[in-house]
Amino acid sequence: MKNDPEGRAALRLIRETVEEHCPPGVLPSEEAVNGIYGPGLIDEAEAIAAAIVATVERLQLRAATKPPAPNIAHK
Template sequence: MHKTPTAIQAERGNPVPHILAKLYVGAVMKNDPDCRAALQLIRMTIEEHCPPGVLPSEEAVNATFGPTLLGEAEALAKAIIATVEKLAGAD
């Protein structure tokens, strides 16, 4: 039986959002152009509206995780979390 990224990350003590598990099941096993386009839209939104430095470049993500949908999704999730933490600390 294959483990989902969420189960693997939980074993490592680093759980990821549930949406990543859905991306894994729905698209990571195949390179779905619609999922890639959706992740690109999320990336563009983060780049335009979130603090600089919370999201590594696509090249850095590819070098770290490989050019997978899951790698991009994990980088986006971490950028959202970093943004929320920065905003929460600004209060």
């Protein structure tokens, strides 16, 4: 499973999507993932999942710290 080409290709597509839509730096490079998590497919998947969780946490923090919109009432 470590060298499953179809699994590797699927994770590459997911990685590209995360890199395109998530904040820069939230997902380490493939080389860094190999050093931090390991070289297996499950290790790449774990890094991708961590990047998605980090992105959601950032979005929640930004929403929580954003002041509410002013109440514009017309009478």
